[in-house]
Amino acid sequence: xxxxxxNYILLFLPxxxxxxxxxxxxxxxxAPQICIxxxxxxxxSWFKPSHIAYLLGSIVVNWQIARLIGNAAQPWRKxxxxxxxxxxxxxxxxxxxxNFFLSNIPYSVHHHFRAPEFAFPLGISFFTLTQxxxxxxxxxELLPPSSLFDHAxxxxxFPYVISGPISRAKRIxxxxxxxxxxxxxxADTLARATYLFTxxxxxxxxxxxxxxxxxxxxxxxxGNLSAFEAWCFASAFALQMYFDFSGYSDMAIASALxxxxxxxxxxxxxxxxxxxxxxxxxxxxxxxxFITTYIYTPLLQSFRRATLATSAVATLIAMTLAGLxxxxxxxxxxxxxxxxxxxxxxxxxxxxxxPDMSKPVGxxxxxxxxxIAFVFFRSPNLQTAGLFFSRLFGWPQPLGIDNLxxxxxxxxxxxxxxxxxxxxxxxxxxxxxxDQLAREFKxxxxxxxxxxxxxxxxxxxxxxNVARPFLYFxx
Amino acid sequence: MTSRRxxxxxFATIIALAGMxxxxxxxxxxxxxxxxxxxxKLTVYDFERKAKFFLSRRYVxxxxxxxxxxxxxxxxxxxxxxxxxxxxxxxxxGGSVAEEQIVVNQALPKGHYRLVVMILWxxxxxxxxxxxxxxxxxxxETLGSFHVYDNEVASALHxxxxxxxxxxxxxxxxxELPYRKxxxxxxxxxxxxxxxxxxxxxxxxxxxxxxxxxxIVYVVPPIYEPIYRLNQPAFENYLYTVRQLLPSAPIxxxxxxxxxGFRSDPDNYIDxxxxxxxxxxxxxxxxxxxxxxxxxxxx
Numbered sequence: 001x002x003x004x005x006x007n008y009i010l011l012f013l014p015x016x017x018x019x020x021x022x023x024x025x026x027x028x029x030x031a032p033q034i035c036i037x038x039x040x041x042x043x044x045s046w047f048k049p050s051h052i053a054y055l056l057g058s059i060v061v062n063w064q065i066a067r068l069i070g071n072a073a074q075p076w077r078k079x080x081x082x083x084x085x086x087x088x089x090x091x092x093x094x095x096x097x098x099n100f101f102l103s104n105i106p107y108s109v110h111h112h113f114r115a116p117e118f119a120f121p122l123g124i125s126f127f128t129l130t131q132x133x134x135x136x137x138x139x140x141e142l143l144p145p146s147s148l149f150d151h152a153x154x155x156x157x158f159p160y161v162i163s164g165p166i167s168r169a170k171r172i173x174x175x176x177x178x179x180x181x182x183x184x185x186x187a188d189t190l191a192r193a194t195y196l197f198t199x200x201x202x203x204x205x206x207x208x209x210x211x212x213x214x215x216x217x218x219x220x221x222x223g224n225l226s227a228f229e230a231w232c233f234a235s236a237f238a239l240q241m242y243f244d245f246s247g248y249s250d251m252a253i254a255s256a257l258x259x260x261x262x263x264x265x266x267x268x269x270x271x272x273x274x275x276x277x278x279x280x281x282x283x284x285x286x287x288x289x290f291i292t293t294y295i296y297t298p299l300l301q302s303f304r305r306a307t308l309a310t311s312a313v314a315t316l317i318a319m320t321l322a323g324l325x326x327x328x329x330x331x332x333x334x335x336x337x338x339x340x341x342x343x344x345x346x347x348x349x350x351x352x353x354x355p356d357m358s359k360p361v362g363x364x365x366x367x368x369x370x371x372i373a374f375v376f377f378r379s380p381n382l383q384t385a386g387l388f389f390s391r392l393f394g395w396p397q398p399l400g401i402d403n404l405x406x407x408x409x410x411x412x413x414x415x416x417x418x419x420x421x422x423x424x425x426x427x428x429x430x431x432x433x434x435d436q437l438a439r440e441f442k443x444x445x446x447x448x449x450x451x452x453x454x455x456x457x458x459x460x461x462x463x464x465n466v467a468r469p470f471l472y473f474x475x
Numbered sequence: 476m477t478s479r480r481x482x483x484x485x486f487a488t489i490i491a492l493a494g495m496x497x498x499x500x501x502x503x504x505x506x507x508x509x510x511x512x513x514x515x516k517l518t519v520y521d522f523e524r525k526a527k528f529f530l531s532r533r534y535v536x537x538x539x540x541x542x543x544x545x546x547x548x549x550x551x552x553x554x555x556x557x558x559x560x561x562x563x564x565x566x567x568x569g570g571s572v573a574e575e576q577i578v579v580n581q582a583l584p585k586g587h588y589r590l591v592v593m594i595l596w597x598x599x600x601x602x603x604x605x606x607x608x609x610x611x612x613x614x615x616e617t618l619g620s621f622h623v624y625d626n627e628v629a630s631a632l633h634x635x636x637x638x639x640x641x642x643x644x645x646x647x648x649x650x651e652l653p654y655r656k657x658x659x660x661x662x663x664x665x666x667x668x669x670x671x672x673x674x675x676x677x678x679x680x681x682x683x684x685x686x687x688x689x690x691i692v693y694v695v696p697p698i699y700e701p702i703y704r705l706n707q708p709a710f711e712n713y714l715y716t717v718r719q720l721l722p723s724a725p726i727x728x729x730x731x732x733x734x735x736g737f738r739s740d741p742d743n744y745i746d747x748x749x750x751x752x753x754x755x756x757x758x759x760x761x762x763x764x765x766x767x768x769x770x771x772x773x774x
Contacts, residue, residue: 194486
């Protein structure tokens with residue numbers, strides 16, 4: 001069940017909300033939490049019921065390893081942690097990377113040893129990272145191992161189990177006592193959640209899906225794009241990604257807020273960044289935090305001295321791994337490597353105190369680099385990405401707008417899509433991020449009118465059957 | 476205002492406005508889904524795919540007992556009556572048989588069709604793409620969506636004699652094709668490829684209609700003579716192939732030698748395969764005579 005469906009908006013979320021609030025009145029300990037765990041199980045099973053076994057299996061194994069870490073002394077603690085990391089990475093690799101690795105080692109091996117293709121469980125990339133963080137945090141004694149009930153509720157929590165935000169246990173677990181308290185979330189929180197949910201919904205169904213139409217057209221006609229069109233379509237995909245994933249994150253955060261749980265924010269106006277370092281502080285913030293804490297820092301510490309060169313190497317490795325995390329394709333590896341290189345150059349520039357760029361130039365370079373990296377992210381293979389790349393730099397035709405005329409089709413939907421794309425561009429350029437808007441939310445008449453209008457417009461788009469699934473569901 | 480009041484007001488407004496929109500859509504009912512459509516004459520102004528999908532649920536079964544199933548080259552044929560059967564033209568511009576199957580499947584549960592004219596044309600069987608989310612369309616869309624509002628507004632403007640664009644489909648499903656004369660339009664090389672999935676869909680559709688008592692007649696639309704001459708072997712090969720694989724039924728081939736005069740007249744065509752209004756009228760009149768004869772003779 002996607003967040004952008006009537007089933008979720010009109011049935012699932014209201015039922016869970018009502019059930020949780022009724023459960024507070026029951027004389028059963030932790031009844032609201034039981035409700036949420038059940039709801040999360042139903043939500044996850046909705047996509048493919050058999051895959052719930054993978055999620056539950058992963059939860060039980062990690063809970064047991066965390067207990068072993070918590071009860072053991074060194075060096076066994078470290079051995080248990082290593083075993084836990086190997087198991088989690090092995091679990092992830094079995095479903096996502098085995099055939100990718102096999103196909104990239106010598107020819108004969110690939111042809112003789114090919115593992116069966118498993119349909120990977122939805123959200124495996126996310127709930128595996130969540131549990132790796134949990135094990136490391138238990139090892140570092142940042143939190144004690146939790147009960148199986150708490151751990152299962154934390155990992156399978158339906159707002160983020162499929163596509164994040166990637167949440168750390170210590171940030172979520174301490175909210176469970178208030179979740180199980182007699183009083184539910186305040187009216188202020190519920191109003192903020194409603195507002196944020198409609199912002200996320202409109203980002204997804206109005207803006208992301210309109211940009212997706214343009215991006216699909218551009219990437220489906222790479223052969224005859226001019227340079228100008230190539231930049232437009234690459235930007236359209238960047239905006240599609242942003243609205244799609246940040247819209248999803250907003251809806252996830254809002255869904256959790258309805259139940260009284262605060263999950264971390266994931267985006268903060270990334271396209272206003274004037275450097276690539278700033279971009280990653282604003283884009284997929286929870287993944288950036290994971291990369292920094294659990295990959296980049298240990299890598300840097302593994303070098304004898306922290307220098308600009310070792311820092312650049314650690315950045316490049318960490319970002320390339322982050323790219324690969326998105327899927328078993330060289331295009332994702334290149335996507336990560338481009339960002340890693342950009343970050344390393346940016347760090348060098350700052351450390352060497354080279355002259356500051358003006359903000360517009362910084363913004364333009366950042367946006368261009370992000371666009372180029374997204375070309376690799378979106379392309380099905382390196383050949384297509386290479387062709388698109390050549391188009392970006394003017395070969396063989398620098399100008400031309402024929403494809404821009406055709407991208408939205410004809411008829412009334414042309415106007416609807418063009419207007420949505422224009423509004424999306426304005427929203428990115430001028431408005432505060434939805435996170436800022438939600439934090440500054442006040443129950444005013446203007447917010448009332450805006451929320452009602454956003455909801456009705458989003459419902460109109462949803463009911464017109466033009467909505468598409470979330471991009472990050474593929475990872 | 477307090478947060479509690481804000482929430483109540485916001486949700487009440489959303490529910491009230493959504494309810495009002497749904498009520499208007501039910502009252503106007505441009506697809507004949509929410510009240511008895513018998514005797515109504517529903518014109519479609521835009522989104523003809525969606526419209527024909529929804530019209531096929533109640534409007535077509537209530538008012539018609541014959542169908543034309545085809546792509547754009549039969550979309551502007553206006554054959555109100557053949558052998559006493561009232562005909563609805565289900566042809567979809569750019570449509571594949573996969574889309575036609577989806578649309579016709581809507582019309583089958585409540586309909587009784589005596590006669591179905593199936594157009595044999597390469598684009599019907601060259602792919603099985605589904606456009607405009609036809610396979611995911613749901614009745615709830617008719618309570619408020621772009622296509623419903625667009626048709627309602629166009630219909631209201633039409634009622635006030637403000638006609639800023641053509642209708643997409645007349646009450647009998649006939650579509651007015653854009654008139655852009657292009658008689659040298661070449662036939663692309665992949666035009667004659669046959670998609671096995673589409674062919675399977677075609678076969679299923681014919682069998683499903685026949686099992687419900689419909690008489691099937693295949694019709695091959697006339698192609699502008701100079702282009703037909705250039706591609707005659709390919710056309711004949713295509714017809715031979717699909718006829719081997721489809722259930723047998725009488726066939727009317729308008730590319731036969733007896734129609735050479737018609738096909739040679741450029742005034743009958745918009746382009747090499749789409750008929751101009753004059754040509755469409757001639758073919759429609761021909762069908763009214765030829766189809767009953769073909770059924771009677773069984774060939």
